[in-house]
Every structure is written in structure tokens, then in C-alpha cells.
Amino acid sequence: MPALTHSAELLVPAAADFATVTLNNPWDMADNSDVYPLLWTHNLAAATATGGVMTGTPRDTDPHFWAHFPQIARTTTTLDNPFNPIDANRFTKVSFYMWLPETMTVGSTNGRIMWHLGGESVAQFDVSYSEAPIFPVYPGWHHYTVDLKAITQTSLLAGQRWSGPWAGQVSGIRIDPSLGAALPFKIGWIRLVDGSDQTSKLSTPLVKTAALRVASDKYAKDLAVTTLARQADGSFDFGNLPPDTYKVAPLSDEDYTLAVRGAAWNMASVNDFNWASRSGWVNEGISNGKFQGATANADPYLLMDIPGDKPVDASKYRYMRIKMDVSSVPAQEAGLLVWWGSKPADFSGGNSGFIPIQVGEKEYVIDMGSKAGWAGMIKALRIDPLNGPNAGSGVTVKISSVRLTKTATSELEAVTYLADTVRVNPPPQVTLLAPSFFSGNDYARTVLGRSWDMKDTFSTPNYANLLNADFVKSIPDLGLTGNFFRGVSQPAAGGATEGDPAVFFTFQQNAKPIDASRFRLMRVRMYVPFDSADQNELTVGAVARLSWKETDFNSFVTYDMPLLPGLRDIWVDMPKVRVEGNTGVWGAELIRYLRIDPFEFRPSRPFYLGGASLHTLPTVSSVLPLSISLAGHPNAKFTVRVYIDDVEVQKTQDLRTGLAGLDVALGSVSAGQHTLKVCAEDGLNQGCTTLAVPFVRTNDAAAVSTTDAESLFAWVEALAPGLLKPNGEASGDIAGFYARCYAQSGQCIAVKDNRTYYFDGKALVDFGSSSPLIAQAKAAGF
Template structure:
């Protein structure tokens, strides 16, 4: 929650300094930044940080109240960010002393508030025109009477002295905000003194729980059917530069050694890839929350006690986005990141894409950047959507107190000014049922004006709500009720070579001669999968072949591959023709993303794919030291096993539909059929030739122009090579609303 510097302008701190030399100690100073902590002191980033003039401090306990709009900048040639000219402040620092060592510093409280302007009046007699009043506060906390000083004038390259309040004036606008409780203000001039009593009530506090960054749909639980709760290591697709990752009691633990040969930079570059399977719609999912702990007795931000998130699209690295530094402290840290914020990306290495630029296919969390060996822990990762309201929304909140509280609710589109449309006034309790059909479709922030009869506080919801007055609806009509069916398609390895490339054994690849299997460890075949580890940056393998059974390229035009990779990179297909002295022909390159993925290749228009093909070579990944698993490779005809997926619905104009398939109704691992289909098209012709014998469920992701997106699935499966029409399936038919 950044600071709004146009609202919060008065910094007041109760602080103890053991000793002060007024001749050599310049005093204390305030620093602020609108970016990251690395901006402090960096002349190249002078527009991103500010450094106040020094202000005079005194030995013992004192209260210092600084007007940040008037204290000025110490050196405008170095730091150029004036407090009120920043849109927001994300970092605030207090330096209590500059020159001396061996001192003791203590702080009782720090308050950043609007200027109070509480008027103080008095009568004085027998004082000179230059006599100054000295103010002090007795909070009744056993610390006695503590002097208070006010600073608001600029003293370029000099120490700012406290404001002088003349006794003859008879009045003073008290700017500081004091903590709640009974406060006695003492004023003294010469040998005379007087006291006044304040009873400061704590202003009521309200936090919206709906809508909030946690009240919208959660991606892993809703889309993947399994939250990222670390009950299993399978909540991760892979890790990067991590030794012995493990989970225990719902917490991930990972360790990395000191920065080594795998890292060109000085930091560790150690991270985890969260389990995916279905791309993230960034127009729907906005708030990432996670808990993290780093081992160590003291936080060292300059030495890498920071976390960052990195997101990928289908192209893989380097088309990624990289977040700004996320600072960690000792113990458990809970971070909630608004992925739509304009300054999300790092200012030094932002990557090539924004969060909302395209579908996100991989999400990575780099837990730390410590160059030495480090152990870190991760827990409770969640990615929430913007909350949606269609018809009614139960707005809820938490209050610091309920007695005598009256609330006015409203909404606007910019979360600024509290000047939008009123919903209701005189609201009590902790919830209100809002008939959200009143405003047109769009994003709205709710706000609350909270009064306890003395104080009024104002609060916005941390997340907007997406109002949808005319929700789209879509259900699949084929397959639905009666299962779909397509005959099993022809597949070259299984039907012509009579040895399917299903990785059931060593005869699925060719290692008969040197040069046919390169840069890969000895394969391990288990449960229909081949697992290897790359040993150089150009690993490849030949698929099994028979010189007497060449591939007819005029018939077989489509290759599909089910591949797992520990790391992102690039793969490629190659082939030999059956002509004498044929050289390898360079086929399509493809982007490899971490985790499991089905890759498709339409070779019908590929240069060099024609006539008689002798064999296929697969380069699975152009990275060394990466775990790779191949499930199957298939070579099939094109457009021979077609199935028409059909749907119907309401309010579909302007919406798009993405289709996926999975082997279970939960959609544990979804694979893309097609994306960006006009939702009002009503059907899509699907080439199922790649699918092996089995049963499949079809999923749809509906998305409209405002960015909302929800899922539905076919209530009946599609049988490939198996006719399910005689089965009785009693399944719920869902209707989705966006």
C-alpha cells in the first residue's frame, strides 16, 4: 500500500538520542523513494528519490514533527523527487544521525498523517516581543514531559532549526498527529508554564474483505483443480538452481549453493516454476499472494534478501516480464502483489512483456538473490481474479470498533477523491447486500466513509469489483448427454513402422551408431515415458526408423510431441529424405516452456517436407543440465479425424472462446485445442488425429471484451477409438457466467 504524498504530509516521531554535539552533528534526515530501495543515493535515479534537509535533534527523548512539503531537499542536484510532486511513495527511511558513532537510538512511535491544524490559544502577560514558547507532551506513559519541535522551513545545505512560536501571538496551529490516549500539552515561556488536556480518540479503521484481493476466483483451485498448497512437490513444474527441493507440512523448502558457473550474474537466480497446464488469463487474474521465509538472523537487502516474480508467454525466454524488488524481512513475510500496477516491472531489467500483454504460460518465483548459499521457504501461493458481481454482491468488511459506527458506502472508477456514486448511508454492522446491477459493466472501487461521532475515516477497497449486468452464458451441446466419437486415426509409428514412439522401451529411439544420440544421459524408461538429462547445449536423438518403411510425406503431415522440460529454451525437428546422399533438412523450431506441454507441428507447408522421408530427429532443448522427459511422439495425417465441437449461449457477441482437452473432468492437465475463437461462432472443427485411444473431456474458457473469463466443460466425453454412446453418464450440466 503506497503512501499518497498529497494526503500524508506530516511525519512525527518520538525518538531518543544518547548524545548530540551541536557543532559537529548535522541532525537527522528523511529519505523517500517512489521506486525501489536501490534508488537511494543513486544520482542516475535522482528523479526517483528524495532526501530532506537535516533537522536539528537533541539529546534524550524528544518529539520531532516535520512538514514534508516544506522541509525541502538537501541537494537538488542529486535527489530531485519533492514529496508532493510524487504520485506515490513506496519507501520511507529515517536517518537519526550522520556523523558520530557509539550512540544509542530509540524510537517509541512514528506517525505519518495529514497536517493536524489543531488550533491552540493562550493569553500571555509581561513577555517580550521575542519570547518563544516551548511545547512539550506528557502522555501519561511514565516517560515524563517530552519536548516537541516543529520543522517546516528550508535550509539548503544547512541544518533546519525548529519553528519559533512567539508568546505574543497568542495562537498556534498545532500540526502534529499524536497517538490515541490522554495527552497533556504543556507550554512554557521564561519561568511560566501552562497546561491543556487532550483526549485523542482513535479513528475507526475499516478493511474491505469483499471485494478484496482475496475474494475473487483463485486460479490453481478453480482452473487446475488443485491449489498451490504444497501438500505435494507436484505443485511445482520445476525448479531452477535449487538443490534438493522438498515439501513438508504444506511448506516448500529449497536451498542453493553460492553463485556458480550456471549464473552469469552475481546473484543466485534461484527459483521455482509453479505447476501450470492451463494458461493464465491476465485480464482476469490480478493478485498474487504468497508467504516466504529466508533462513538468517538479520535481513540484508543489499545482499539479495529480495524476491521477484517472472512470467512467460508461449514464446518462452526471453519474452518474459520481471517484477520490481520484493523486500523480505526476518521471519515469515506475506506478499500480495497487484499484477496490474503500472510500476510492477523492474526499472533496470523489466523484461520484454507486461503482465496483461498476453496469456501467461509459466509463472516463476525467484525466492532470493543472495550470492552465498541460502535456504528459503515458500507457503500458501494463490493467484486471485478480480471479484465479479452480477446482480447482487455481499460487500463485507472488518472494523476496529463497532459501537456507535455509521458508514456511508459508495463507488467510483479511480479510487480517488471519495466523490463517486453513493450506495447507501447510515449502514451499521460488517456487511451490506449491494444491488450491483445499477452501474453499467465495468470495474468499480468501493469506498466507505466511517464515522464514530467524533472522527471520520475514509477507506477504499484494495481491489475493484467487475460488474457484469448481462452475463454471457455458454454450454456445450456436442458432446453433451450423448458422448462424442471419432475413429482412431492412422499413426505412422504404430501402424506402418509397427513400433509406436510411445517410449515404452529402448527400441523407440536409435542408438545403433555414434552420432544418432548426443548430449543426453542414458535414458530411463518407466511407465511409458523416457527420462534423460541434457549434458550439453545441443542434445538430440533419432527416433527409431526402418529404411524399408519410409514416411510418405504427402500423407503424414502432422507431428505432435508430449514433452516435459525442467527449463525454458528452444527445440527443433530435423529429417532425412530417402534420396541418396541426403543431408539433414532443418525443420521447425519451437519454444520449450518449463513443465509438461503438448507441441504441434503442421509440416504440410514446411520447406523440405515432401516425397519420401527416411527418419526424424528431435532436438528437445538447447540447454545443458536440464531434466527432460518424453511421453510420446506421433506422426499422423492431417484433417482425417475431425470432430465438431458445438456450443450455445447468450450475450456471446464480442466474446472469445478458447478450447482445451484433458483426460479427466477436473482438467488436471489441459492441452490447447484452439484459442481466440469467436464465441458466437457456435462451433469449431477439431482435428483429433493426434489423440491416442482414450476418453477426453473438452473445456472452454470464455472471455469478453472487458476481460472477464470463466470456465465450463463438456458434460459428456469424447471417445477416440471407443464408442461410449451406450454408457449412461449422469453429470451436471454447468452454465457459466462472466
């Protein structure tokens, strides 16, 4: 366990969190991949994430944000937008950093966490929610943590929804930043951490340190992120915090506001109070480090802010110290009175008794520990500066500070940051570039001899229920250029619910049907204009479907695939797809018809297809070539381990951040399908990624002759005129490959162990077995 030494950057391992471990994409708000793109799911008019900050714009008084959106009932999960349930038995604490505008009033709104338990039917899906107790939220940046495992139904308020505890498999989790208030908000990061992870701890030789104030410069200079309490073993747990570099200031436990609340009640802002619940004042506000207001009724009062997860331990903090100035003492004035309670806004725990007051400034020290009822955990504090029949006679009251301390005479502690900084170390992130979904052979290219590239009519043999269709070179809505098929659906006929547009990739393909036992990874690049902020779009048709037939008399249709905004590659593993009626699977059949229904809208609407392909699983022989990208601490040296069927087969050391290529020998790996996992370690953390589909090992390892390789290279050049420049470059042995490289375009095509590869200047792509490609090249006369 690292220790504070006053002279170094200390590395603390980041605790395991769901998004990093399971999704391989932490909710760090680095880009829009951290925001589920259907804005209606968040009830937002706009949302963007960039540079570590997600910004949300509400569309009404119920804004929320799904960190992990549940799978919609009766829909198809696609490889490009996979659904991963949350292991709620492991990941039990949610922690996030959120900003709300300074214009909000403390106490006027609350935050809430909700989770979704999933549901097979739409009816089940719509009611499978549970809520956590509401918690106060504040203007500016603040750190919030909720222990989800500790929440029970009995802890909720009347009317809160409860479908089950945080346990087992949970489908989704959302944050409601401001209940009942249309406030813009920002989120810096979200972590759903393993509550039992004890790796992110820091020790200190400073025995008097009871807490650490933790600050970062990421959002503002010296901005306090949180205050960490000393654990029973003397350490400080950074597990709720994301990777970053933090400054730390040791604190004693003398003052509740600094050691526990994290900020003194020093009248720097109205955040010191539950401002929305004040009463009996006129012209009240905060100015020059003081609360000031004039009394307006016989019972003026202020509620101090006590965060719901940071109550006052009455056995430790017994002295209430209020520095107050009153302009006059009215006749029959009883004096200052403090109330408290064990629940928010409940002051039935007891009171201090009347404390006589005097004109001018004075610190009133109240021994709360001597009062009946001052016990347990205090969650509500109310100060009544004056009490009496004339208390509301316009007396000016100024309050400079309020303190809760262990002793009656201590001074407010200075906050001094150490020379040490603490870096929560980011776990290595491994991105698998190859093999990929594209790695296997493509049916259109290898069997039909032409790609579904949307250049001409070969790409779409047939279509149905379109008003018009054409091949175009741009999508004006998106400012994109390329090759696209543009179709416009016909409107629904009377009584029909949709216009039923369809584009066929194969139609009565009897000569060269699709061998479904080989070709299974379907990709469709598509754009449909629709309003992602309008939930009605989904219910009236913003869904696509794939359909196929073996003969003219049977048909299989997938469950709905909800559309996502923009031009996207939809990837579907066809044997795993859910089919309407649960009849028929993609398996040993010969498929003669394959089509996509781009949407199900009633009115006429356009759509664009930017290409399609149908691939085999990635297939290799004696060597599995890997292309990976590594990210993490800039000075880290990584050890990369490759696992096949969860058995380690290779270890490579001393790799750095950036791209890396590995050749994994498969000597003892049997022929057939296998799983692939790649993990990187940096001495503190481990990060892993998996290939979402199996790869296939074959025994087809015969070397490609140079004659066959030359035929293959020439055929590829002819298929892509102008892409590989200049044509006809000399071939030769390069790093174990027989390759032809193109000086002008910076690309290469190569063969090795009866595999064909393409290098685009950055990454190596495996195009599958060379044998069928060579056969096509020779059939074409090369």
C-alpha cells in the same frame, strides 16, 4: 472549535497525515508494520515496534530510519508491499517524538531529515536525495518538527546534498537521529501532516495564555511533549500531535524558556546547555539544581541551549537574568559577559559589555534591549562568567538559573495543569476484509481441480536447478508448521552469476492453459533465509522473479521483487507488473508455463514455498457483500459510506468499533470493472480505504438450485477432509443464503445469487461465481 472549560475532555480532530490518509496505517509504532523490514535500509542491527515505541539499535555511526522507504529502482511493486509516493505539496511538515540516551552529550551530535526523489535507473536512485538543515537533538524524549516546504538550498551547510525541493511527488522520507554517533534511539510516533489543515485547533477564554504546555502519561508521568504557541486567531494548533489524551498547562509569554523553548534553564540537567561546546572548566557538572565548575583558563564559557526552530525574539525578550555564585573575584577581573548571534554557534551579533561581579550569589539582570545588535531572532547565546588575565585561577562558579524575560522583576511561572484534558481524536480506520485478493476464483482449484497447496507433487509439476526438493511439514528457522515445498538451489556454474533455481506451477500445460484475461492476481507464499541487515544480500541475489510463457519460444520475466524477511504472501497484479525489456504484458494470452525464481544467489541456498494461487478479480452480481473492521474512538458512532467509481452508493449509520457486514446493492452499477472505496466518519474525522484492485460486476445472478448447492457442498467436503466437521450436516436458508454450517468446526459454506461463500467463524469470504464450481463438482461425480 472546542474551547477550554476547566471541566471536560475536549475532542480535537487529528490533522490529516500521510501515513493515515494514504497508507491507512499511521506511523504510531503499534507494531512492526510501521518499520520497513529490510534493516539495511535503516543501517540498523535491530529494530522493533510494539506498544507505541519503535526501538532502533545502530550498527555503526550512521543510524537512520526510513519512515517511508522509496521504491528501489527497476523493481516490481507488489500488492502486499505497495509503494505510494508522497504528495509533497499537501503533506509539508514532519513531526516526531524521539528518545536518545541520557549518556549523550548535548551539542555532540545533531539530527537530520532527508527525502528521496526517486529514480528509474540505479544511478539516478543512488543520488536522488535532498537534506534538510541539521538540528540539535537531546537526551530523553523530545518532540521535533521540521517544515519541509520552507527549506531551500541556500539554507544548507556546505557539503549537504540537494537534488530538489520538497515539492510534487516525493518517494521517501528518513530521519537521522544522531549524525556520526552510534546511539540507540526510540521513536514514539511520526506524523507527516497537511500543513494547510486548520481543523485541529483549540480555543481558550484565558486571554493571558500565550502558550500551552502539553503533556502525556504515555511515556512517563506528566512528561512534556511540546509547548504550543498561541496562533494569531487566539487558538492553539494540535495538528502536529498524534491521537492521544493530553494534559495542558496555560503559560504566559513572560519567560522565553517556558513559553517558547518549553523548558526552563533551571539547571535540572546539562540539557540546558550546548554541553559539548563548553570550555575553560574542570570538575564541571550539574548537581542539586546548579551548574558548578572551577575555571581552568582565562576564557571560561557556557553556551545556552536554543533549539533551532525556537529562536529568541529579541524584540520581546530583553532582560537576561543570571543567578550566579562565584567563590572569589580575581585581580584585574573585567566581569560577566554575554555574547549572542543570529546563527547557531555564531556570536558576532554583539555582546553585553562587562558586568561587574561579586563574591557570593547574586542575580545579574542585564538589559539586553539596550545593547547594540540585540535585534531579530537570536539563535546563539554564550555566557562568559569571568573575563580577565586571572579568570582561570580555579574560581568556583555556581549557576542556579538563567532566564530571558519581558520584564526585569517577574518570578518564574509555576506550571499548573488544568482539570481539562485534550484528546486528539483518532480518525476512524477502516480495514476491508472482503472482498479481498482471495475473493476471486483460483485457477488451480477451479480449472485444474487441485490447489497449489504444497501437500504433494501436484502442487509443483516441475522444477529446475535444484540440488534436492521435498515436501515438508515445518520451517524450523521460524518455528512454523504446515505444508511446504522445500528446495535447495544448485550453486552457480563457473562464470554464472546465479544458480537459477525455478519452480513451475504450470509446465507445458496445453490441456488447461491459464486464461490471462481472467486470472491475474498471483500469490506465492515463500520464505528465503537471508540477512535483512546486510545490503549485500540484495545486490548478490535477495530478489525473486516471476516468469511465464505462452509457447516454447517466448518468455516474459518480471523486474526483481526484493525479498522481505519471514514467511510472506507475495501478491502481484500480473497485468500491472513491470517486465524486463518492457515487452509483453499479461493480458489476452493463454499461458502454458508459469514459474517463480525464488532468488538469484550464487551459492547454494534453501527456500520454502507455503502455497500459491492465481485468482480472478473479485466478482459479484447484483449485491456486493462487504466485510469491514472499524477502529477509532471507543465511544464513537460511525457513518460508513461506500463509493463505487468515486460515486456514493450506500450510507450506513450508527456502526460501532469492531467487525461489520454490509450488503451493497448494485442496481445502477453497470457490468464490468469498478473501483471500490469505503469511508467511515465519526463526526470529527474521516478515514477511508480502497480495494487495491478493481472488482467485476456481472449480470450472472441466476439463483443456484438446492440440488446444485448440495452437490457443491458435498464436493467441497471431499476436497477438505477433516476441515469441515462433521461432514454431511443439514443445509437450509440462513439470513438469505442457502448454507451448510458445521457445528464442530464453526464454519459455513453458502451460496447466494450464483456466488459461493465461506465463513470461517469471523469473516465471510467470497469464492466467486458458483457456476464453474458446480460444473467441477458434477464432473467429479457429486
